[in-house]
Amino acid sequence: MAEVLLLNANYEPLNVCNVSRAVSLVLLGKAEILHEHDQPIRTSRGTIVSPSIVRMRYMVKRPMPQLRLSRHSILARDLYTCQYCGSRKDLTLDHVVPRWCGGPHTWENLVTCCRKCNLKKGDKTPQQANMKLKKVPRRPHFVPYLSLPKYMKAMQNDEWAFYLPVFEEFGTTMN
Ligand SMILES: [Zn+2]
Numbered sequence: 632m633a634e635v636l637l638l639n640a641n642y643e644p645l646n647v648c649n650v651s652r653a654v655s656l657v658l659l660g661k662a663e664i665l666h667e668h669d670q671p672i673r674t675s676r677g678t679i680v681s682p683s684i685v686r687m688r689y690m691v692k693r694p695m696p697q698l699r700l701s702r703h704s705i706l707a708r709d710l711y712t713c714q715y716c717g718s719r720k721d722l723t724l725d726h727v728v729p730r731w732c733g734g735p736h737t738w739e740n741l742v743t744c745c746r747k748c749n750l751k752k753g754d755k756t757p758q759q760a761n762m763k764l765k766k767v768p769r770r771p772h773f774v775p776y777l778s779l780p781k782y783m784k785a786m787q788n789d790e791w792a793f794y795l796p797v798f799e800e801f802g803t804t805m806n
Contacts, residue, residue, distance in 0.1 A: 638686040709743035718745040738770035772798040
């Protein structure tokens with residue numbers, strides 16, 4: 632089913648939800664449609680427009696979420712690319728400084744890595760293995776409300792991208 636970008640009353644991205652949730656928000660008068668798909672949805676009671684972007688009519692107050700460190704977030708940050716060789720296949724995570732010599736489980740010490748490079752690197756540091764990282768791993772800029780994988784996916788939708796904050800580290804590579 633098609634997905635819908637849900638914006639807060641101030642146009643800040645709130646979430647990505649499915650069409651039926653978005654339509655019910657609109658029918659309840661809680662949200663308005665900003666963009667719609669060309670294809671309407673057929674229902675038993677006739678056809679209705681299929682929203683692509685909806686905006687809440689009132690401000691939804693939510694606590695500022697934490698950017699969670701997860702396998703998905705690391706993969707999304709690294710654009711699903713091995714940070715040693717650039718491969719996009721067979722991806723896993725690598726602790727840059729291995730755990731056995733004190734490498735922490737953090738944004739700065741975790742990178743996307745293909746199995747081949749992972750095997751080659753083994754329990755060594757990049758220096759010891761004579762392997763070079765494409766870029767220094769960092770904690771990404773804060774993405775409000777949307778999870779990082781959702782944000783990265785949403786950025787690929789031109790219509791949606793207009794409403795999403797642009798971050799230096801992702802902005803240029805997505806085009
Ligand atoms: Zn690799």
